[in-house]
Amino acid sequence: MISIILSYNISMSFNQTLIKAPLMKNVQLGKDYFVSWFCAPEIISRINPGQFVMMESGQYLLRPFSVYEIKEDNIGFLYRVIGGGTSFLSRLQIGNIVLINGPLGKGFEFPKDKKIPILLVAGGIGIATFPIVARVASEKGYKVKTLFGARSQNDLVCAEQLKHSGELEVITDDGSSGRKGFVTELLTAELHKNKNQEVFVCGPTPMLKSVIKVCNEFGIIAQVSFEEYMACGYGVCMSCVVKSNGKYVRTCVEGPVMRSDMVTS
């Protein structure tokens, strides 16, 4: 049984909580990829797909991770091991307890009209935020399609799962799976077929820029999940900013999901 309660965040109305959560399970998905599951019912009841948490990871600061999926009382985070924090998490033992602050920020907003299809565009580990988005959207009756660009076949984590919630098209930098190329190529082809889609984007910053460029060419405003360096994750330090209307705004509070026409940098 999978359950989710949706509660939409209005700007500056915070609904997160701070808890100590035990690790329930660590699952390795590929060479450097893991999903860590924690028991955190207090957080689960508040989640909007696209939100993130700050998680204790054995480092001086906590680390931001998107909510990947929820299953009953457990919340999962999918990550790639790239440094001290992610390596610490991958080595946690069942029952180890970490501090989790969340859910934080604004998630994706589904279109009012259920006939508008949702197009998910992921680059690399940006895919981590989409399984829950895809599932909730398809449960609500939207048609969902995911375009996933990764370095190679080994980086195409959670592809099977995404297929449960809709169509999936992949492309890799080296051509080891799907076509060889970048996800913007899939996006261009897709938008040529149908422009009237709600586009959700998550990935590394250079990829976000190229995707926004394509969307602009089609006159589409996308919902983009930004990944800026976050020291606090809940709005108190001003480290995670992007430029919007000439002002720096916090991606941890006003984002991470923001409309592509609102951001200039």
Next chain:
Amino acid sequence: MTSLNTLIGNVELKNPVLLASGTCGVAGREFTPYFHLSELGGIVSKSLGIKPWVGNPTPRVVEVPGCGLLNSIGLQNPGVEHFVNNELPFLKEQKATFIVNVVGESLDEYIQVVDYLKNYSGFSAIELNLSCPNVDGGLDFSQDPKKAFNVVSKIKKISKVPVWAKLSPNITDITEIAKACVDAGIDGLVLINTVLGLAINKWTKKPTLPRAVGGYSGSAIKPIALRMIWQTYKKFPKVPIIGIGGIHNTDDALEFLLCGASCIQVGTANFANPKASIEIIAGLKDYCEKNKLSSISEIIGQAHEIDSKTLVGSKV
């Protein structure tokens, strides 16, 4: 019954734990999911200028593994008018004790901000940020005793509430600046702001932060803060000291109080634990009860009592 009540001059605090400027948003609103703001000894606002400040480009922060972080936010703030209209009513409603931190690019700007605040109530003191390392000229006021004296005496003349000065550690002798502030009639000395530092990105072969230097904060600067408080308390035992720098837990806070700080501020520790301040308050209460203190103020400066007898070579 133990009391955590604390007096900083004639500013009354429920307990000696405040949130530090720049580490609690503009005015602490973001902490409301975790505790009630009135539980704190006080909250210090982000440094506020007469006009909004845009701030520096990103990256603005880099972690120093195990030690703390370097920041170069560039004092992004919405300006004092926005604060008065949007945050002050909220803080009154929350019954929070509030300190307004003021910054200016010139003496004139400091005066303008305090002049503007004169017409409003709802805050207990003004904290002058004489020491931001992330803007041009930001350190002038806390590296030049004459300038420090000048700004403090001018502000003292116009402010209706007590005035504290927040000093920079980026100076050879902290007591020279402290003396200038004391001579100008300061009501409290806030020690310390961030320590100038730098990080290099080995991939780009360039400094990590866009302005190269940043302000170092967190665990690593605690000994520096304690040393400066020690020196200042020795010279000016009657001037209240507000201690800050790398305080993460009750033990850290106790060190500062014993060293001579009358109260403390929690800064960078808020980032990894939004409840750090509240946990310290509970810890101090516990400490008082276990040690049968009637008031936490009994321990302020206690570390100095044994000084002349036991410290080798100490002639201060």
